[in-house]
Amino acid sequence: MVKLTVQHFVYDFCLGMVLDNLSNNFGAVDSSVPKKGDYYRRVSHKFNDEHYYNCLVKNVEMKPTSDGREFYIVYLKYDYAKGADFEEWQNRMADIDAMDDSEFELLSEEELTEMDELFIDEDLESDDIDETVEFIEFDDCVGLNTEFYDFHP
Numbered sequence: 001m002v003k004l005t006v007q008h009f010v011y012d013f014c015l016g017m018v019l020d021n022l023s024n025n026f027g028a029v030d031s032s033v034p035k036k037g038d039y040y041r042r043v044s045h046k047f048n049d050e051h052y053y054n055c056l057v058k059n060v061e062m063k064p065t066s067d068g069r070e071f072y073i074v075y076l077k078y079d080y081a082k083g084a085d086f087e088e089w090q091n092r093m094a095d096i097d098a099m100d101d102s103e104f105e106l107l108s109e110e111e112l113t114e115m116d117e118l119f120i121d122e123d124l125e126s127d128d129i130d131e132t133v134e135f136i137e138f139d140d141c142v143g144l145n146t147e148f149y150d151f152h153p
Helices: 002-025 084-098 109-118
Strands: 039-045 051-064 070-077 080-082 135-137 142-145 149-152
Touching: none
Parallel strands: none
Antiparallel strands: 039 051, 039 149, 051 070, 051 080, 070 142, 135 142
């Protein structure tokens, strides 16, 4: 009798784990446009290992693509983020912090100008955002392009 009870417990436990993981991996994706004040349990990048958890939408901006379609930049606050992309970024930043000043190469004025053209300026205007921008990091929130992210209620 005890053996049968343990078998059923293990069976139920394993089945529960499988179904929970299936629902996490194939959970409903909200295909509607997020609205200010909406809450999302998770927002995940469609192609990379990047996830934001416990997200509150602060603002939404509609933008046109070059071929006339619409996409949205969703500005949201989140509790924490996980994924291999975040770990890789943190490791890179830790490596840079550990470097000593003698390991940095000084760039010429021309090289600095070229570098400035490659990176998005902090004073990015809302009109300058196009469909190729995946995310915009701010001090108090992050702006995510709906073309690249899935929103899980």
